[in-house]
Amino acid sequence: MISWWAADDTVRVPGWGIVDTDDFAAYGQWAGGIGSLAAVVALAIVTFIDIRRRNAEARDARAAQARTVIAMVETSPTDPEEVDVVIYNHGPAPVLNVRLEAVEVVVDGERHSDWGFSPSLNIKDIRFFAPVIAPGESARLRELTFVEYDDVVGLPLRTLPLTLTLDLPYTITFTFIDAQGIRWRRAGSVLRRILGQG
Incomplete structure (x- = not known):
């Protein structure tokens, strides 16, 4: 359970103890940034695979008559x-x-x-x-x-x-x-x- 202390800008996090709210927010921003980076990498991989597949299909279509x-x-x-x-x-x-x-x-x-x-x-x-x-x-x-x-x-x-x-x-x-x-x-x-x- 997270409890807020109004007197100072800290928060008590079980297992972590008392953490400054600015630091606690930074953890969330880091997690969000890592998630965004992972999404961009995943998108790049999927796009690369899709382009290769489309190129292979185009080569195959060009060779269909020749075969x-x-x-x-x-x-x-x-x-x-x-x-x-x-x-x-x-x-x-x-x-x-x-x-x-x-x-x-x-x-x-x-x-x-x-x-x-x-x-x-x-x-x-x-x-x-x-x-x-x-x-x-x-x-x-x-x-x-x-x-x-x-x-x-x-x-x-x-x-x-x-x-x-x-x-x-x-x-x-x-x-x-x-x-x-x-x-x-x-x-x-x-x-x-x-x-x-x-």
């Missing part, structure tokens, strides 16, 4: 002995400026990455895959081949006699621009935004 664009190797519909590279757009919007950067395959433990498509073996002209792939559509390059190059001249010498089947490990790397104008690169299952472009 729906995939590349596969499929049996050629014109020749079951051949394989084609097909890029699918399973998203709700078109993708633009699709460029095939690399196709790699491992056959008998050996990695092959100099690729082309029959009948042309000049792979330097095949990088541009499709100007637009509409929603739910695909683009196909027929009859994937791997070639041996002349390192001096830079031209293909011959087509390698590889038997390409669907069960081989292929890695297809391609780039495209999504409907928001963001350029993406997919290498196999890894999708990355290309910063500063598109």
Whole structure:
């Protein structure tokens, strides 16, 4: 029980004894200040967490369309002995400026990455895959081949006699621009935004 002494500006506080009222008021101000500081710190932490969450959601929303664009190797519909590279757009919007950067395959433990498509073996002209792939559509390059190059001249010498089947490990790397104008690169299952472009 707190009792006031009118004669002097003191108060009797059980367990503390007699305390000057100015000092007693200062304790309350200190407690209020510490509480206010704790509230500001808590608000800053909650705001920081909320901003990070919103940024993560925005990044996820930007990548939603890009995650729906995939590349596969499929049996050629014109020749079951051949394989084609097909890029699918399973998203709700078109993708633009699709460029095939690399196709790699491992056959008998050996990695092959100099690729082309029959009948042309000049792979330097095949990088541009499709100007637009509409929603739910695909683009196909027929009859994937791997070639041996002349390192001096830079031209293909011959087509390698590889038997390409669907069960081989292929890695297809391609780039495209999504409907928001963001350029993406997919290498196999890894999708990355290309910063500063598109």
